[in-house]
Amino acid sequence: MMKKQVTFRVFRSHTGERPYASHPRTESSVGKMSDYEVEYDEGMVVLDVIHRIQAEHAPDLACRWNCKAGKCGSCSAEVNGKSRLMCMTRMSDIMEETPENEPVTVRPMQGFPLIRDLVTDVSWAYEMNKKMVPVNGPDKLDWEFNQNEADRIQEFRQCIECMLCVNTCHVIREHEKFDDFAGPRFFVRMAGLEMHPLDTESRIPQIKEDFGIGYCNITRCCTEVCPAGINITDNAIIPLKERVVTEYYDPIAMIARKIGIKR
Amino acid sequence: MYDYECHEHDVVVIGAGGAGLRAAIEASSMGVSVALVCKSMLGKAHTVMAEGGAAAALANKDSRDSWKTHFRDTMKGGKYLNDWRMARIHAQEAPDRIRELETWGAVFDRTREGRINQRNFGGHTYPRLAHIGDATGLEIIRTLQEKGVHMGMDVFMEFTVCRLFTSSGRISGCLAYDRQRGRAHVFKAKTIVLATGGITRCWSVCSGSWEYTGDGHALAYWTGAEMGDMEFVQFHPTGMIWPPSVRGILVTEGVRGEGGMLRNSEGDRFMFNYVPEMFRKEFADTEEEALAWVEEVISDKQATNRRPPELLTRDVVAKAINSEKAAGRASEHGGAYLNISWRPADQVRKKLPGMYHQFKELAGVDITKQAMEVGPTAHYVMGGVKVDPESQESTVPGLYAAGESATGLHGANRLGGNSLSDLVTFGRRAGLYASKAASAMDTWGEIEEDEIQNGIDHMMAPLNREGGENPAAIVHDLREMMQEKVGIIRTREQLVEALDDLEALRVRSQSCSPGGGVIYNPGWHQALELEAMIDVSQMCALAALEREESRGGHTRDDFPTPDHDSWGKVNSVITKDSDGNMKIEHRSYPPIPDELKQLLDSDDLDGDS
Ligand SMILES: Cc1cc2nc3c(=O)[nH]c(=O)nc-3n(C[C@H](O)[C@H](O)[C@H](O)COP(=O)(O)OP(=O)(O)OC[C@H]3O[C@@H](n4cnc5c(N)ncnc54)[C@H](O)[C@@H]3O)c2cc1C
Numbered sequence: 017m018m019k020k021q022v023t024f025r026v027f028r029s030h031t032g033e034r035p036y037a038s039h040p041r042t043e044s045s046v047g048k049m050s051d052y053e054v055e056y057d058e059g060m061v062v063l064d065v066i067h068r069i070q071a072e073h074a075p076d077l078a079c080r081w082n083c084k085a086g087k088c089g090s091c092s093a094e095v096n097g098k099s100r101l102m103c104m105t106r107m108s109d110i111m112e113e114t115p116e117n118e119p120v121t122v123r124p125m126q127g128f129p130l131i132r133d134l135v136t137d138v139s140w141a142y143e144m145n146k147k148m149v150p151v152n153g154p155d156k157l158d159w160e161f162n163q164n165e166a167d168r169i170q171e172f173r174q175c176i177e178c179m180l181c182v183n184t185c186h187v188i189r190e191h192e193k194f195d196d197f198a199g200p201r202f203f204v205r206m207a208g209l210e211m212h213p214l215d216t217e218s219r220i221p222q223i224k225e226d227f228g229i230g231y232c233n234i235t236r237c238c239t240e241v242c243p244a245g246i247n248i249t250d251n252a253i254i255p256l257k258e259r260v261v262t263e264y265y266d267p268i269a270m271i272a273r274k275i276g277i278k279r
Numbered sequence: 280m281y282d283y284e285c286h287e288h289d290v291v292v293i294g295a296g297g298a299g300l301r302a303a304i305e306a307s308s309m310g311v312s313v314a315l316v317c318k319s320m321l322g323k324a325h326t327v328m329a330e331g332g333a334a335a336a337l338a339n340k341d342s343r344d345s346w347k348t349h350f351r352d353t354m355k356g357g358k359y360l361n362d363w364r365m366a367r368i369h370a371q372e373a374p375d376r377i378r379e380l381e382t383w384g385a386v387f388d389r390t391r392e393g394r395i396n397q398r399n400f401g402g403h404t405y406p407r408l409a410h411i412g413d414a415t416g417l418e419i420i421r422t423l424q425e426k427g428v429h430m431g432m433d434v435f436m437e438f439t440v441c442r443l444f445t446s447s448g449r450i451s452g453c454l455a456y457d458r459q460r461g462r463a464h465v466f467k468a469k470t471i472v473l474a475t476g477g478i479t480r481c482w483s484v485c486s487g488s489w490e491y492t493g494d495g496h497a498l499a500y501w502t503g504a505e506m507g508d509m510e511f512v513q514f515h516p517t518g519m520i521w522p523p524s525v526r527g528i529l530v531t532e533g534v535r536g537e538g539g540m541l542r543n544s545e546g547d548r549f550m551f552n553y554v555p556e557m558f559r560k561e562f563a564d565t566e567e568e569a570l571a572w573v574e575e576v577i578s579d580k581q582a583t584n585r586r587p588p589e590l591l592t593r594d595v596v597a598k599a600i601n602s603e604k605a606a607g608r609a610s611e612h613g614g615a616y617l618n619i620s621w622r623p624a625d626q627v628r629k630k631l632p633g634m635y636h637q638f639k640e641l642a643g644v645d646i647t648k649q650a651m652e653v654g655p656t657a658h659y660v661m662g663g664v665k666v667d668p669e670s671q672e673s674t675v676p677g678l679y680a681a682g683e684s685a686t687g688l689h690g691a692n693r694l695g696g697n698s699l700s701d702l703v704t705f706g707r708r709a710g711l712y713a714s715k716a717a718s719a720m721d722t723w724g725e726i727e728e729d730e731i732q733n734g735i736d737h738m739m740a741p742l743n744r745e746g747g748e749n750p751a752a753i754v755h756d757l758r759e760m761m762q763e764k765v766g767i768i769r770t771r772e773q774l775v776e777a778l779d780d781l782e783a784l785r786v787r788s789q790s791c792s793p794g795g796g797v798i799y800n801p802g803w804h805q806a807l808e809l810e811a812m813i814d815v816s817q818m819c820a821l822a823a824l825e826r827e828e829s830r831g832g833h834t835r836d837d838f839p840t841p842d843h844d845s846w847g848k849v850n851s852v853i854t855k856d857s858d859g860n861m862k863i864e865h866r867s868y869p870p871i872p873d874e875l876k877q878l879l880d881s882d883d884l885d886g887d888s
Pocket residue numbers: 293294295296297298299316317318319324325326327328329330331332333334415416438439440441474475476477486487490494495529658659681682683684695696697698699700702
């Protein structure tokens with residue numbers, strides 16, 4: 017089998033560094049990039065190389081992973097500056113895009129506070145999760161609806177909560193609107209609830225007021241990085257924006273809302 | 280004196296996969312205080328990887344199905360070593376547990392009538408698996424997570440439990456370290472539910488994640504609980520085998536349920552040659568009949584033809600692929616060819632989107648055009664903590680277990696889809712009974728300070744050592760050894776060697792030194808997990824050495840046939856004796872009542888009076 021040599025330039029926290037480094041941070045205040053020379057074999061993914069670095073050079077190199085098959089959304093990082101799952105990024109593709117004699121760079125997600133090395137603090141997402149109003153449907157065990165109704169929302173149910181979309185969105189990455197903006201992942205979640213065929217809840221006021229959907233200016237950067245292939249902007253965010261418009265700026269809908277009818 | 284944080288809850292649930300989440304939801308709904316402790320992030324547990332579906336006799340797709348047939352199939356698949364009481368409860372309760380998930384937001388694929396659709400799987404007589412494409416585990420864990428976060432439980436993510444405490448013989452709490460901050464935590468608990476999943480990381484080719492180091496199995500054993508059926512490990516017939524870095528990653532049985540065919544290097548559809556006597560009546564004996572069955576199923580008709588032999592139980596298919604390889608008829612990289620490309624590409628992408636994606640991204644194979652290469656991978660452990668079939672309480676009072684960490688339901692071999700339904704059925708029961716027991720207690724058991732300090736001392740030991748091996752090297756050697764000596768086909772010599780090798784590995788593990796600090800240090804975590812891996816591996820090897828027959832997930836080259844009269848009636852039970860040594864005995868479940876026995880195939884029960 018073919019073995020090749022590669023240099024991985026990986027972000028390492030300073031040892032003894034206090035966890036939960038503040039955010040925003042400058043890279044050099046919390047750590048530095050370290051080079052590792054490793055061999056890699058045909059078919060390997062970036063996560064395999066990270067594991068090899070742990071096994072051969074740095075047992076304490078921190079990274080998250082679980083499934084190694086793109087199903088759990090744990091191994092998010094920025095490889096050569098792009099947000100991706102390390103377990104689904106093949107070395108052959110990475111080598112193709114990396115200029116000759118340049119190292120491959122691996123950094124933690126920059127949009128989230130750092131814990132250590134490649135591991136970030138995504139507890140924000142779990143707090144957001146609690147704010148989602150759950151599905152509210154018929155009070156019986158057997159729910160019936162058709163496949164075409166299911167099709168509309170099953171796309172949204174494919175989300176693996178990798179937070180790559182949130183990491184990429186400028187509203188969060190640059191403007192840090194963690195408190196006022198739900199971020200693409202949670203618009204996906206809300207689209208799934210709002211479009212559920214048997215759901216009777218209205219989340220539109222919350223989507224407008226608390227979750228700040230207006231901050232999104234449809235740049236589609238989130239859709240580009242979604243490893244689950246969800247068409248976040250076109251299928252989730254835009255329809256929700258339309259619902260906000262109808263609900264708030266369509267006079268008939270406004271009256272309906274005042275007297276408590278959900279459309 | 281080490282410093283630690285102390286927490287107090289009525290019920291502590293360890294593990295946040297399907298079983299743990301379902302237990303925590305039930306316990307919270309009973310009004311007790313609940314802590315949910317898990318070593319990875321919420322929603323990332325192993326359950327998220329489950330693909331094919333959850334088995335329940337909803338009879339939506341084939342009205343002939345009922346709990347009775349599900350019960351029969353489960354017992355038959357388990358080669359009659361199942362706890363029949365659990366198999367009955369599971370078959371009866373699973374349908375409501377699955378329907379309930381939809382009221383919490385799950386969206387399964389639909390039948391034409393708008394009900395939950397069901398797919399065929401190995402060993403199930405009728406289409407029985409509720410599913411959403413091939414991402415059913417994701418749907419189930421997300422649904423439970425979304426329900427759970429609104430129930431008021433306290434969630435402790437990236438906390439690893441490394442010891443359980445008892446006070447006067449009753450469970451009283453546990454010790455954990457917090458991966459993110461590296462601090463020690465003591466959880467006081469009136470009852471504890473173990474839902475830590477499986478052990479398959481002990482083999483080098485496996486479908487499991489880093490979490491599958493058998494922590495829960497070891498924790499229970501160290502605390503004195505009885506462990507059952509540890510020789511039974513399921514090798515799933517279809518794992519990816521190429522390229523090497525993806526070796527072991529699962530290819531769902533759903534591929535075969537949707538009509539995938541297995542062939543060897545000579546193009547033979549070899550499964551027709553491996554139909555065991557006990558299944559002969561139920562499987563097609565020609566390619567034409569097998570194809571006719573698939574056509575019926577795809578077009579939503581009730582099957583009148585018999586099913587393709589690819590849908591035999593997993594133990595049978597895994598061993599067949601192994602035998603083909605031994606006979607020199609393996610695929611290019613040492614497995615078999617699995618082909619679904621004869622179905623229209625859009626149907627393959629719709630029904631198996633995850634598999635399409637997985638092969639495309641990881642192997643550069645387009646499964647709508649090419650065959651996949653597959654081979655066996657360590658997938659599931661049938662053995663685990665022995666529990667009361669109703670309440671899921673272990674033999675340690677106050678300690679409950681559910682999901683893959685418990686044993687009983689699956690006997691010698693688990694049917695596909697029966698795990699996800701197991702999780703919600705028995706997860707709920709464990710949560711229910713653990714909270715009832717906790718409610719009946721007015722206070723917490725006292726945990727000796729000495730024990731806590733000892734526990735933390737033990738936990739810190741790897742970091743206080745210097746100059747030792749990298750724990751990754753020991754883990755690597757352990758996994759290679761288990762693969763070679765306690766794999767699909769076992770012999771006495773190899774098992775004896777394995778037990779010796781484990782002692783050598785234990786000695787090495789006691790001096791390994793990962794280096795680094797306490798904050799998110801995977802090397803340190805691995806050093807701690809090694810202890811569990813070694814003890815769990817020893818349980819498997821010991822139980823496998825004792826069982827001198829072949830049955831389900833346990834195959835002995837030196838005893839190649841099943842022995843219905845003696846071994847077929849007893850289950851292994853492992854405990855730690857008072858000197859700390861591992862001890863094994865064999866025991867039977869209570870006799871099965873006549874009305875249930877009638878549901879089973881009388882031909883299979885030879886030697887049974
Ligand atoms: C790829 C794949 C596909 C599968 N497909 C199917 C299928 O289609 N149908 C089916 O029925 N079954 C399937 N299975 C099997 C099934 O997914 C598992 O058996 C099941 O999910 C186990 O669930 P669990 O709740 O017992 O444990 P898990 O989901 O594994 O959860 C274990 C939990 O325990 C925690 N934990 C472990 N140790 C500790 C510790 N020391 N301290 C704190 N927390 C700890 C983990 O963090 C995790 O939260 C599949 C398995 C795999 C690998």
